[in-house]
Amino acid sequence: MPAARRRVHAPRRARGTARRRRRRASQFPLVVGLGEGENFLGSDVSGFIDHTRRAVELGQDQIVTITADTVEITDFFGAPAQGKEYHVDWDPASAEKGGFSSFMEKEIHDQPDAVTQTLLGRSDINGQLTLSELRIDPELLKQVNKIIVLACGTAAYAGMVAKYAIENWCRIPTEVELAHEFRYRDPIVDANTLVVSISQSGETMDTLMAVRYAREQGAKTISICNTNGSTIPRESDAVLYTHAGPEIAVASTKAFLAQITAAYLLGLYLAQLRGNIFSGQIKDVLADLGKIPAHIQKILDNAGPLRELARSMKDEKSVLFLGRHVGFPVALEGALKLKEIAYIHAEGFAAGELKHGPIALIDEGQPVFVVVPSPRGRDSLHAKVVSNIQEIRARGARTLVIAEEGDEAVRAYAEHVFYVPQTPTLLMPLLTTVPLQIFAAELAKAKGYDVDQPRNLAKSVTVE
Structure with missing residues (x-):
């Protein structure tokens, strides 16, 4: 869904003034577009990208006065001030469907490029x-003894994947918090805490308020974001942009994979700074990440049977998802996507929790997606998940399995198997x-729903 537009196109001799106040900044972000003989105001660059790619982000408590030829920025007392000028690195065609039936379908197919652009340079x-x-002193990052990842919805599941990678590579205790719960539980945060926020829009109110709280407690903050000039990056100590391009569909797809990719880069960077892993290991992981776009493309090119299965299941009332290790947040994300756009009851569970309650939901014909870990890296986990598949199959479930190529052990217990290319375990969520x-x-789509604008949902949640 395009960003809400409050664009002011200033014709020659016309003069407009806008202010960005601290209390209301998160509700009314302002970006200035710099054109030739015309200037613009918008809540997001998509409001004027057809006219210019030059933009200026305003700081807190700043006033901007624009005419067709001039842009004047001051503080509340009239003293001259400066915004931060930047160049928008995507073009208007990125915000069009490009021959696909929906933005979501296009954005699913954009994912090889989204990962590539996030890795680039x-x-x-x-x-x-x-x-x-x-822009944080490396010495301060070396002193970090705890990381807290703050996010909501799909971004929170990206944070869960990040936790596995960061703890594995950096050996730093990492927590993942729903941003809307964070500041209400009196969290333990200090100067040696690094808070990483994840938000596609950079305007998620819950996440913004959590970031502000963390900074008040002395924590260093880094945002992972897809939108230049948005509020959360402005109010963070540093930002890692994902460069996925505009994501129009409400349900996130390519931004999710780009967020995971950026989180991997952050984890590797911290490990590099702190000397936790050898440089050769970092080089190997980066090489594996570099292969991911081609792997995603292979999945997209061979998705015919999966699409056929989806169409045949349009009358299902409930679908369950199981995963273990990094497959657990993937299961949660799979369930969320089905809830968001197909309005079907869907739940994701950690596979190890199956016997602690969820197995009671298994009945004859119940569809269950199972995300199977690689047998190469963690054979014990693989065996446990295969055992889970056997258990639910014995109780009449329809077992729909996602496994890596070459994993023949799952075939005997799966009604359908969808293979993804082999990649290291920690990187598997990208596939x-x-x-x-x-x-x-x-x-x-088979149910006739609008996948781009599902009911009751907005692209960016700007209220608490």
Whole structure:
């Protein structure tokens, strides 16, 4: 859904004044578009991208006065002030369907490029991370003894994936918090805490308020965001932009994979700074990440049977999702997508929780997606999840399995198997998520629903 437009096109001799006050900044973000003989005001660059790619983000408590030829920025006392000028690196065609039936379908197919663009320019020829945009003293990052990831919805599931990777590579305790719960539980935050916020729009109110609270407690803050000039990056100490391009559909797809990719880069960068893993290991992970876009494309090119299955299941009333390790947040995201756009009851569970309650939901014909971990890296986990598949199959469930290529152990117990290319375990969410996105979009389409603008939902939640 396009960003809400409050664009002011200033004709020659016309004069307009807008202010960005601290209390209301999160509700009314302002970006200035700099044109030739025309200037613009909008809540987001998409409001004027057809006319100019030059933009200026305003700071807190600033007033901007524009005419067709001039832009004057001051503080509340009239003293001259400066905004931050930047260039928008996507073009208007990125915000069009490009021949697809929906924006969501297009954005699912944009994912190879979204991952590529997020990786681009962030490592050198020696395979070392160069995140120059993280304007935080490296010595301060070396002192971090706890990381808290703040996000909501799909972004929170990206944070859950980040937790596995960051703790594995950096050996720093990492928590994932729903942003709307964070400041109400009196969290323990200090100067050695790094708070990482994740938001596609950069305007999510719950996340913004949590970031403000964390900064008040002395924490350093880094935002992972897809929108230049948005409020959360402005109010964070540093930002890692995902460069996924505009995401129009309400249900997030490519931004999710880009967020995970950016989180991997952040984790590797911290590990590099702190000397937790050898440079050769970082180079190997970056090489594996570089193969991900081609792997995603392969999944997209071979999605025909998955789409056919989705269409055949359009009358289902409930679908369950199971995953373990990094497959758990993938299961949660798969369930969320089905809820958001197909309006079907869907729940994601940690596979190990099956016997602690959820198995009671299994009845004859109940569809269950199972995200199976690779047998190569964690064979014990693989065996446990295969055992879960056997258990639910014995109780009459329809077992729909996502596994890596070459995993023949699951075939005997699966009604349908959808294979993804082999990749290291920690990177698997970048692949195993894609079939679940395709399934949800195709099923919702078969039901005749608008997958781009599902009922009761907005692209950016700007109220608490």
